[in-house]
Amino acid sequence: MAKRIICAGNWKMHKGPEEAEVFFRELRRLADVEFHSDLVIFPSTVNLTVARGMLSDTQIGWGGQNCYFEAQGAFTGETSPQVLAQMGASHCLVGHSERRQIFGETDSQCAKKVAALQRFGVTPVLCLGESLSERQEGLTDKVIIAQLENGLHEVDWEKPLWLAYEPVWAIGTGQVASAEQAGAAHRVLRQTMINMVGEKCARSIPILYGGSVKPENSRAIGLEAEVDGFLVGGASLNPEIFLSIYLNARAIQ
Ligand code: PGA
16 A cells, blocks of 8 residues: 655744735645645644634644643743644644754653643644764764653553654755665654554654755655655745645655
8 A cells, every 4th residue: 555645844933924825825726635634734823823714624734833731821922732722723843853952842841742732632743853963973863762752751642643853954954864864763763662652553653754855855755664754844835845745755655
């Protein structure tokens, strides 16, 4: 059976509401209904209502780039996982490397966010990956295994969960991991989950690759057995380019 390929777009802090609306209209026009459920968009929080208005009658997923782990309360500036669920969000990123590096997010905060999102029925997408110096020191496997185990400390294995392997040195740099590098890291993550929860459950969890994914490189990376799709930053801002990433990888499955 052909492998499913998922393509998720992380807009980061780009696009205003009008631009978001134009993007969603174009995406709906260009994307075949048949593969809507393989697509997910993570707009900035202020554009979530636009996503809801434009996508809620489709199978295209959408959700937050971050959230807090409490449902409500005096947490100025934070986004509630409960409210994400009430809005109809399907997914939410957790522990993106920019959250970890710029905002000091820790593995234990990620673990709480994963659990909170699952509690409210939103699929968490736990992001992890090594820095350049960690890779150069041969610490890649050790770092990603620790991020995985600690980030999933409170996970409910019976509820949906996605992972995104994003080597920090490949994010926004144009320096994409080779298919071999991505494949090797994904195998480590899959095996670690098999050890944690068993073969059947571990194989049901999609592992996306992220870091300078483009239409030109999605085909080779998507051929790796343990790569289930992509988390795309810069190249997700244009609907045609975003869809080409998906279609190029899907064509070879
Ligand atoms: P990039 O970002 O595709 O621009 O490298 C990926 C990400 O941060 O998710």
